[in-house]
Amino acid sequence: MKPNAPGKTEAAGGAMQEPSDAVLVQRMSGGDADAFALLVNRHVGAVSAVARRLLGDDGEAEDVTQEALLKLWRLGAGLSIDGPGVRPWLRRVVSNMAIDRIRSRRRVDVTDDVPEVAEAPRQMQALEGNEVSVRVDVALQALPERQRLALTLFHFEGLSQMEVAAAMNVSDEAVESLLARARRSLKTALAGEWRDLLASDERV
Template sequence: MEPREDDTVSDESLMADAAAGDRKAFGTLTRRHMRRSLALAQRVVGNASDAEEIVQDAFLQIWANADRWRGDGTRFTTWLYRIVVNRSIDYRRRRSFAPLDAAEEIVDPAWSAETLIDGRRIGAEVDAAIAALPERQRAALSLCYHEEMTCAEASEVLQVSVSAMESLLVRARRVVRARLQPLIRQKDGVRP
C-alpha cells in the first residue's frame, strides 16, 4: 500500500486502512492527533510526562484493537478522545501528582513583576479550581472548551447523554465560579 499523508484522507478512512494492517495509515493518524491528544491528557492529569505515557498507551491500545473499529458513523476522534480521557482518569486515580506550581516559568521581560505575580496567582487559582473538580467534570470542561467539541460530541466521548454532559458543564462552571468569586471581588476592588 502507498503511504497516505494527504490531509484530504479522512481519519475514518485511515482507521479502516489501519484496521486492515496498514501501519503507514496508522502513523498518519498518530501524527495528526498526537499533539491534541497530549494536550487533552495533560489537562486531565496535570502533568506533561504522565500525559505522554497515557497517550502512548492509548495509541498502542488503538493499534492493538484496530480490528474492532466499527466505522459506523462514529468519528475516529470521538473514539480516540474517549480512550485518552478514560486512560487519564484511570491513571490519575492510581497516582498522586506534585502541584503544577512547582514548575518554574520563563519570565517575559516585557511584563512587569506585578503583572507576572498577578498572572501566576490568578492562573494558580484557576488551575486549583479546575483541579478540585471531579474527574468527569474536569474532562467535560476540557473536551468542550479546549478541544472545542460540541456537547453531543463530548457526550459520546464520556458515554453520557447530551443532557448529562450539559449538567456536568453547568456544575463544573458553577463550582469554578464559586471558588474564584473571592479573587474576582478582590480584583474589582471589592472587599470580601
C-alpha cells in the same frame, strides 16, 4: 507526472487531499506504519490535550496518549470507523484511561496516607510567578474529575452537550449539572484573573 505526496490522494479536480481516517485505518490494518504515523500526527495534539487537562501532568498525559494510540494500532481493522473518524473513539479511550489513573492516584493517597505535596510546587509557582496559565491549571485540577472531564470535552474539545453525555455515558441533565458546577467553581477560583482581564479590556 509528479508522484503524489506521501499519505495524500489526488481528488477529481487535481487537488491533493488528506486521506480520511477510515482509509488510513484500513491501510494501517494491513501493517502500513506510514498510515499509522499519519493518524498519530493528525490526532496526537487533540488526544494529548484532553489527557493533559484531565491529568494536569505532561508525563502522565504522554503515557495515556501513547497507550490510547497504540491501542488503535493493535485494534486495526477491528475498529469500526464512521463519519467523525477515530477522534471520538480516541477521546473516549484516553478519557477513561486518565480517569482510571486519577482514581488509582487517589487510592494510593488514601492507603499510604501521603499528604498531597505534589500540588504544592505548582501552587507556589502560580503565586510567585503570577503565571495565569498555571493558575488556570491549578483551578482545573482542583475540580472533581467528572466535572473536569465534562468541561474538557465541552469547552476544550467543542463537543455538544449531547455528545458529552454520550461520551460520559450519563444523561443530558447530568452533563448540564456537571458543567454548571465546574464553571461556577472556576469562576470563583479565578475571580481575580477574569476581573483583571475585564479591566484590561476596558482600558483598551
